[in-house]
Amino acid sequence: xPETMSQAAQPLPHVTHQRAVFADGLMLxxxxxxxxxxVAWRGxxxxxxxATNAILVCHALTGDQYVAETHPLTGKPGWWDNVVGPGKPIxxxxxxxxxxxxxxxxxxxxxxxxxxxxxxxxxxxRPWGTDFPSVTIRDMVRAQHRLMEHLxxxxxxxxxxxxxxxxxxxxxxxxxxxxxxxxxxxACASHHSAQNIAFHEVGRAAIHGDPEWRGGRYWEHxxxxxxxxxxxxxxxxxxxxSEQALSRKFGRRLRGAAALTFLEDVFEVESYLxxxxxxxxxxxxxxxxxxxxxxxxxxxxxxxxxxxxAEAFRGTTTRFFVASFSSDWLFPTAESRLLVRALNAAxxxxxxxxxxxxxxxxxxxxxxxxxxxxLGGFLRGAAERLGV
Amino acid sequence: xPETMSQAAQPLPHVTHQRAVFADGLMLxxxxxxxxxxVAWRGxxxxxxxATNAILVCHALTGDQYVAETHPLTGKPGWWDNVVGPGKPIxxxxxxxxxxxxxxxxxxxxxxxxxxxxxxxxxxxRPWGTDFPSVTIRDMVRAQHRLMEHLxxxxxxxxxxxxxxxxxxxxxxxxxxxxxxxxxxxACASHHSAQNIAFHEVGRAAIHGDPEWRGGRYWEHxxxxxxxxxxxxxxxxxxxxSEQALSRKFGRRLRGAAALTFLEDVFEVESYLxxxxxxxxxxxxxxxxxxxxxxxxxxxxxxxxxxxxAEAFRGTTTRFFVASFSSDWLFPTAESRLLVRALNAAxxxxxxxxxxxxxxxxxxxxxxxxxxxxLGGFLRGAAERLGV
Numbered sequence: 001x002p003e004t005m006s007q008a009a010q011p012l013p014h015v016t017h018q019r020a021v022f023a024d025g026l027m028l029x030x031x032x033x034x035x036x037x038x039v040a041w042r043g044x045x046x047x048x049x050x051a052t053n054a055i056l057v058c059h060a061l062t063g064d065q066y067v068a069e070t071h072p073l074t075g076k077p078g079w080w081d082n083v084v085g086p087g088k089p090i091x092x093x094x095x096x097x098x099x100x101x102x103x104x105x106x107x108x109x110x111x112x113x114x115x116x117x118x119x120x121x122x123x124x125x126r127p128w129g130t131d132f133p134s135v136t137i138r139d140m141v142r143a144q145h146r147l148m149e150h151l152x153x154x155x156x157x158x159x160x161x162x163x164x165x166x167x168x169x170x171x172x173x174x175x176x177x178x179x180x181x182x183x184x185x186x187a188c189a190s191h192h193s194a195q196n197i198a199f200h201e202v203g204r205a206a207i208h209g210d211p212e213w214r215g216g217r218y219w220e221h222x223x224x225x226x227x228x229x230x231x232x233x234x235x236x237x238x239x240x241x242s243e244q245a246l247s248r249k250f251g252r253r254l255r256g257a258a259a260l261t262f263l264e265d266v267f268e269v270e271s272y273l274x275x276x277x278x279x280x281x282x283x284x285x286x287x288x289x290x291x292x293x294x295x296x297x298x299x300x301x302x303x304x305x306x307x308x309x310a311e312a313f314r315g316t317t318t319r320f321f322v323a324s325f326s327s328d329w330l331f332p333t334a335e336s337r338l339l340v341r342a343l344n345a346a347x348x349x350x351x352x353x354x355x356x357x358x359x360x361x362x363x364x365x366x367x368x369x370x371x372x373x374x375l376g377g378f379l380r381g382a383a384e385r386l387g388v
Numbered sequence: 389x390p391e392t393m394s395q396a397a398q399p400l401p402h403v404t405h406q407r408a409v410f411a412d413g414l415m416l417x418x419x420x421x422x423x424x425x426x427v428a429w430r431g432x433x434x435x436x437x438x439a440t441n442a443i444l445v446c447h448a449l450t451g452d453q454y455v456a457e458t459h460p461l462t463g464k465p466g467w468w469d470n471v472v473g474p475g476k477p478i479x480x481x482x483x484x485x486x487x488x489x490x491x492x493x494x495x496x497x498x499x500x501x502x503x504x505x506x507x508x509x510x511x512x513x514r515p516w517g518t519d520f521p522s523v524t525i526r527d528m529v530r531a532q533h534r535l536m537e538h539l540x541x542x543x544x545x546x547x548x549x550x551x552x553x554x555x556x557x558x559x560x561x562x563x564x565x566x567x568x569x570x571x572x573x574x575a576c577a578s579h580h581s582a583q584n585i586a587f588h589e590v591g592r593a594a595i596h597g598d599p600e601w602r603g604g605r606y607w608e609h610x611x612x613x614x615x616x617x618x619x620x621x622x623x624x625x626x627x628x629x630s631e632q633a634l635s636r637k638f639g640r641r642l643r644g645a646a647a648l649t650f651l652e653d654v655f656e657v658e659s660y661l662x663x664x665x666x667x668x669x670x671x672x673x674x675x676x677x678x679x680x681x682x683x684x685x686x687x688x689x690x691x692x693x694x695x696x697x698a699e700a701f702r703g704t705t706t707r708f709f710v711a712s713f714s715s716d717w718l719f720p721t722a723e724s725r726l727l728v729r730a731l732n733a734a735x736x737x738x739x740x741x742x743x744x745x746x747x748x749x750x751x752x753x754x755x756x757x758x759x760x761x762x763l764g765g766f767l768r769g770a771a772e773r774l775g776v
Contacts, residue, residue, distance in 0.1 A: 191640065192640070193631060193634075193635060193640075194631070194634035194635045194637075194638050194639055194640065194655075194657045195626065195629075195631040195634050195635075197640070197655050197657050197658065198622075198626045198634060198657050198658070198661055199623075199626060201622070201655075201657070201658040201661055201662075202590075202619060202622045202623045202626065202661070205615075205618070205619050205622060205661075205662065205665070206594055206597075206619045209594075209598065209615030209616065209618070209619060210597065211599055227593075227597030228597065230593070230597070231590060231593050231594045231597060231619065234586075234589070234590045234593060235587075235590045235623050238583065238586045238587060238590065241583075243581060243582070243583040246581075246582035246583050246586060247581060247582045247583075249582075250582050251582055252579065252580070252581075252582065252585070252688060252691075266682075266685070267582075267585050267589075267685065269582045269585050269586050269589070270585065270586070270589040273586055273589055273590070273593075274589075274593065277593070294654075297654070297655065300640060303640075329717070
């Protein structure tokens with residue numbers, strides 16, 4: 001492995017995140033109670049007087065609440081800096097944008113790296129680690145709902161997000177329909193497929209197989225399962241890109257001399273992937289990765305509604321905007337179409353667009369003008385309807 | 389990891405393989421000489437008096453020479469037992485079928501687990517390990533050509549194989565055109581794509597990251613990098629299947645209780661993948677896996693011919709049968725079409741079929757009657773042409 005790997009195989013630095021703490025905690029789908037419940041979040045723009053201009057952005061597996069500002073660990077721009085901001089498609093001159101670190105995450109919300117508490121909420125002097133209970137997408141949404149009440153927002157103008165963020169959008173629309181005026185599930189599906197579960201399981205096997213994982217108690221040893229987490233990131237990263245995107249970016253270009261060699265990083269694509277792995281471990285917690293991937297795997301909205309997806313949206317008045325990307329093979333367009341058919345069966349107000357892009361799943365994060373125009377138009381239409 | 393993993397984390401048992409040994413060795417593309425050169429092989433059927441009925445079957449990345457008989461390590465049927473045998477599509481009542489363990493493999497041919505030798509061919513008392521030189525697909529084919537001379541076969545009636553086996557077929561047709569009457573490259577491509585390289589690199593990173601790999605010298609410690617090799621197999625295995633095949637086989641079925649849990653193997657697809665990983669380590673060597681995946685990554689037939697694929701086949705008289713499978717996303721039909729276009733540009737005799745199958749890349753190994761009929765017909769046609 002590159003030298004940077006061992007240098008980085010250290011616990012994440014401590015960062016103080018803005019958060020709301022709810023002493024009474026949250027009961028999860030698995031029956032466990034997390035108390036107190038910490039919800040780390042960020043807001044962009046200004047909430048108007050009647051609190052009608054609030055948009056909730058839900059982040060993906062490895063995203064966080066730092067949507068449109070410098071990231072406190074990486075020093076890089078926010079993950080949706082090209083979409084959220086003054087004059088941008090999600091215009092913070094007009095809207096108040098909220099983003100919450102998901103339950104089970106590692107950026108300040110209750111999750112594996114946070115101090116463990118007992119049933120009475122007393123700190124036990126060590127992190128939760130793998131004792132953090134199993135979390136579902138619905139649990140994540142319930143935690144966000146607690147913050148919503150705390151912020152005295154009665155209804156989101158819109159809830160939107162891509163990938164796992166889109167799963168949260170669907171769960172919001174199904175669980176709190178009255179609280180969601182408009183919903184934009186992007187590059188997602190109503191359930192995680194067998195292939196998606198399989199790729200996640202490879203990542204988990206890599207983490208479990210790293211002796212530095214130490215049965216999940218790596219924090220006792222001042223180390224982290226850097227190599228396992230890096231491999232998990234590498235395989236996931238491939239699924240975020242299309243073959244076309246990889247070919248265009250790297251093709252079969254060799255690094256340096258073209259000599260036949262056993263050396264690592266012979267091809268540029270390998271060097272790129274290893275870089276993705278080694279930077280990821282500096283900002284993400286391995287036990288959070290296990291927790292959140294499992295939450296995605298469990299997601300099956302139809303199963304929560306008697307096996308009929310349309311039942312999740314029965315009687316909804318939420319207006320939906322569903323978007324997929326043509327080269328996304330992790331959440332292919334066919335799965336968005338299934339979702340649209342269910343919304344149609346529930347007589348929902350839904351528009352659907354498949355964006356032509358060769359950038360794969362990651363397209364929802366990248367410069368895709370057609371997508372940005374469509375999303376911006378959807379939000380403006382919703383705002384005008386509400387007179388915001 | 390399952391308990392079976394640690395039980396199996398032992399060196400591969402010793403098996404005596406049938407092989408030919410060439411004292412003068414083989415010079416490889418990288419400039420190194422492997423001497424002596426050991427070529428482990430198996431034959432099925434009977435070579436006729438004028439040696440015109442010989443068919444060479446080339447195996448894939450994790451295959452071996454045990455095509456149509458019980459495997460000496462796993463006790464399972466040969467990997468193409470459904471295709472090769474008396475009365476089967478590759479009919480051993482009529483043809484003499486030869487299969488060679490590839491150079492760099494771990495079933496008796498020269499490769500990382502075999503005893504290392506010095507420039508004079510003297511055994512150095514330890515395995516090659518990662519000191520085994522880098523191997524190319526062309527090197528593998530050259531080693532097979534040595535065996536061909538040894539067997540006094542002047543021309544193969546046909547050379548055929550799927551996946552990496554198909555790469556060898558193409559290399560045979562390009563390097564020894566006069567020795568190949570008919571060629572069937574199946575479910576393959578003329579080069580390894582950036583995405584394919586990326587998936588291989590994940591597997592290599594998992595092996596390199598396993599401390600039991602010990603810089604490639606695990607044989608000194610009586611252990612093997614079982615967890616890393618298992619993860620490598622898991623991710624590769626996903627690429628061999630289609631999403632449809634995974635969904636049909638497993639869908640989102642849970643194992644046992646459906647409780648939300650951190651336990652491993654919650655979904656059947658996970659259990660299946662882990663099983664694939666843990667059985668693989670009992671029959672394959674990690675350093676061979678590194679060597680052979682690298683050989684596939686290096687494969688770029690056009691690059692060997694001035695960047696023009698058609699040049700590889702200029703003036704060929706070989707008759708080609710190219711087959712792809714509609715749901716194969718590792719070697720998609722588009723790559724077979726590129727190959728067919730190059731063969732057309734070289735005015736080659738070529739037929740092409742895309743088999744409708746939802747089984748993914750692995751379809752070439754499975755029961756696909758349309759494929760078996762087409763392959764059998766191609767071979768019979770070639771045999772009739774030669775009067776065999």
